[in-house]
Amino acid sequence: xxxxxxxxxxxxxxxxxxxxxxxxxxxxxxxxxxxxxxxxxxxxxxxxxxxxxxxxxxxxxxxxxxxxxxxxxxxxxxxxxxxxxxxxxxxxxxxxxxxxxxxxxxxxxxxxxxxxxxxxxxxxxxxxxxxxxxxxxxxxxxxxxxxxxxxxxxxxxxxxxxxxxxxxxxxxxxxxxxxxxxxxxxxxxxxxxxxxxxxxxxxxxxxxxxxxxxxxxxxxxxxxxxxxxxxxxxxxxxxxxxxxxxxxxxxxxxxxxxxxxxxxxxxxxxxxxxxxxxxxxxxxxxxxxxxxxxxxxxxxxxxxxxxxxxxxxxxxxxxxxxxxxxxxxxxxxxxxxxxxxxxxxxxxxxxxxxxxxxxxxxxxxxxxxxxxxxxxxxxxxxxxxxxxxxxxxxxxxxxxxxxxxxxxxxxxxxxxxxxxxxxxxxxxxxxxxxxxxxxxx
Ligand code: SAH
Ligand code: SF4
Ligand code: F3S
Numbered sequence: 277x278x279x280x281x282x283x284x285x286x287x288x289x290x291x292x293x294x295x296x297x298x299x300x301x302x303x304x305x306x307x308x309x310x311x312x313x314x315x316x317x318x319x320x321x322x323x324x325x326x327x328x329x330x331x332x333x334x335x336x337x338x339x340x341x342x343x344x345x346x347x348x349x350x351x352x353x354x355x356x357x358x359x360x361x362x363x364x365x366x367x368x369x370x371x372x373x374x375x376x377x378x379x380x381x382x383x384x385x386x387x388x389x390x391x392x393x394x395x396x397x398x399x400x401x402x403x404x405x406x407x408x409x410x411x412x413x414x415x416x417x418x419x420x421x422x423x424x425x426x427x428x429x430x431x432x433x434x435x436x437x438x439x440x441x442x443x444x445x446x447x448x449x450x451x452x453x454x455x456x457x458x459x460x461x462x463x464x465x466x467x468x469x470x471x472x473x474x475x476x477x478x479x480x481x482x483x484x485x486x487x488x489x490x491x492x493x494x495x496x497x498x499x500x501x502x503x504x505x506x507x508x509x510x511x512x513x514x515x516x517x518x519x520x521x522x523x524x525x526x527x528x529x530x531x532x533x534x535x536x537x538x539x540x541x542x543x544x545x546x547x548x549x550x551x552x553x554x555x556x557x558x559x560x561x562x563x564x565x566x567x568x569x570x571x572x573x574x575x576x577x578x579x580x581x582x583x584x585x586x587x588x589x590x591x592x593x594x595x596x597x598x599x600x601x602x603x604x605x606x607x608x609x610x611x612x613x614x615x616x617x618x619x620x621x622x623x624x625x626x627x628x629x630x631x632x633x634x635x636x637x638x639x640x641x642x643x644x645x646x647x648x649x650x651x652x653x654x655x656x657x658x659x660x661x662x663x664x665x666x667x668x669x670x671x672x673x674x675x676x677x678x679x680x681x682x683x684x685x686x687x688x689x690x691x692x693x694x695x696x697x698x699x700x701x702x703x704x705x706x707x708x709x710x711x712x713x714x715x716x717x
Contacts, residue, residue, distance in 0.1 A: 284310045285319035289337065290327025292477050292514065293448075294360055296428040298325045299419040300386050301359065306420060308390050316347065319354070321393070326360035328443050330616035334362055341374045348376045355379065355396060359386065361447040367404045375402070382406030383448055387415040409434065409449030416454060417462045423667070425696035426473035426510075427466050431459050431498065432487075435479040437517065439544070440555045440623040441584065441615060444479055453485050456493050460501055467507035472698075473665055474502070476513040482520040496524035503532035509698070510665060512683070514540045515582075519557045521566050530574045537574055538683045541566070542582035543605075546598035550587050553626070560601055567605055578608040578682035585642055586615040586635030588626035595638050602645055608653050608682065609709070610646045614639050647708040654684065654706035661702050661716050662686075666694045678713075686713040 284305045288298040301323055302312060313319050322344065327333045341358065348354050357379040358370055364382040371380060379392050385407035396403045413433075421427050434449040435442075463474060476499075478484060485493035495513075502511055511534055516525075518541055529535045541563075545551050548559045570577050583598060602610065614635045617628055630638075664678025664686050676690045678699060687710060688701055701713035 281311045282309065282321070283313040283319045284321040284323060285313050285316040286323040286325065288325045289333060290325070290329065290361060292428055292475065293430060293433070293479065294325050294327060295422075296419065296430055296477060297360065297383065297386060298323075299421060299428070300415070301325065301389065303418050303420040304387065304389050308393075316344075321355045321357060322347075323357045323359060326358060326362035328360075328362040328365050328447060328618075330613065331618075332616065334366075337362055338373065341370070341377065345374075345376055355393065357381065357389075357392075359383070359389075361443070364406050364447040365443065367406050371402050371404055378402055380404040380406070384409045387418075409452070413452070413454045413458065417458070421466075421471070423696070424470060426475070426665070426667070427471045428475050428477055429459070429462060429466070430454065430477040431481065432478035432484050436483070437480060437519075437557070438555060438622070440553060440626075441587065441618065441621055443618040443621060446620055448479060451480065451483060451487050453488050453493075456485070456488075456498060456501075459498065460505075463502050463505055463508065467505050472508065472696075473510035473512070474508050476502070476511070478513075479515065480517045480520065481513050482516045482522075482525060494524075495520075496522070496528050499525065499535060500528045500532070503528070503535050506534070509534055510681070511535045512538065516541050518542070518563050518566055523569060526570055526573050529577070536681050536683070537577040538580070538681070539570060539577060540580045540582075541570075543598075543601065543607075543610075544582060544584050545587065545590075545594070546601035547590070547594035550590055550594045553589065553623070554584075554587060555622070560597070564601075564605070576682075578684075579605070580609040580611070580683070581607045582611045582613065583642065584613050584615050585638040586630040588615070588623055589629050590615075599642065599645060602642065602649070606649050606653060607646070608684075609650050610642075612639060612642050612646065650708040651706065654708065654711060657684075657703045657711060658706050659703065661700055662713075663698050663700050664688075664713075666690070666697055666699055668695055680711075684711055685709075686711040688713045688715065690715060 316322050326337050355378045359381045363380045367380045378396050392403050432453040434451045435445045436451045438445050482495040484495040546560050617624055662680055666676055666678040670677045670687050675687045678686050700716050702716035703711050703713045705712040
């Protein structure tokens, strides 16, 4: 008789890089003989991959770990493992606050997970390893894809920009690029396995290669080389930093049909005074120059962005500059955030001078404006026939979800066999964040 297989449960918070890291964790756990379950109550190991970009994410996590205590009491053999960016940043706090947590592991030593589990079982006390950020990427491409037809592929990890508000350089280390050939080989392998869409990931994806010291490996060249893999029908990349975005990249996108017409280009603020305090290394005029260069060379390129409101010492006149720029540039979508002080960042030293009420008001004003713009832009697509890659069922309404070239989701009625395939839809209706469609010939 086969022994009962041990089960693990995993939960992921944060950005695409964390989603990818969870794919690495799943690969490792399955290699160790564990089977994934969607029910934490049935698992022998619970893994939580955490994000620390804003305080809210951290507080939610702490509440969540607190809730696991009752499960641990019911099932003392259960191993609770906390990984990711908050684990990297606050390992001691996690162990002190929650003594029933078994393992805390950092962002750079995921491959040590089996050793940490053995150590925990042997020593019968909590183990913590947040390690050093390695120079090489030996294990980076051992991962278990969530989808058979699309894949995430980090090409660089870490960040050298030190935007004054941001914790990422502290929890991910300095920029390290994967080898050019290693990336191309992996992309070819994925294409050979039936992957048609690939998203190149990096905290600052377009500064790829700057640390490789060969002097001739850069993001535009990498993108161009990957686009030669013709089985890859859709190539995406994120996140781009406006300071490193250039004409070469725009040319490569416009010259290759399989590179999607979508750029996520975080603006963060419309006021030069605030951009300077944020240490973003560009002015609103620099941003506009890149934006209009993209639109001129690729007229139907979607541009999405991130914006922070309520940065320390931000005045109403600064905020109004953000609103004005958002009105002018008409992003397809903006992810908007209320400033959150992060310990250890240089902005922590500035006075968090904007009141909570003002932050909320500005946030609402910006959101209202952007929702209106997104809706107006999306309405322009109604009546058009466009191709989506079908990703699966929508959680909301049991309909299928497909993604357009510009990264927008379209809901439509269709059959399960369509998942993973390209389908032509007629767009029938638009909302601020998604579209509705029906199958078209
Ligand atoms: N590397 C990317 C994304 C970093 S995190 C970039 O440079 O754009 C994603 C977004 O979270 C950021 O673009 C920023 O808008 C927001 N963010 C980061 N730190 C924050 C903080 N302390 N408070 C509020 N929002 C923050
Ligand atoms: Fe954070 Fe700035 Fe780096 Fe983005 S570029 S990860 S916002 S420090
Ligand atoms: Fe969060 Fe870490 Fe990503 S802090 S946004 S999960 S790099």
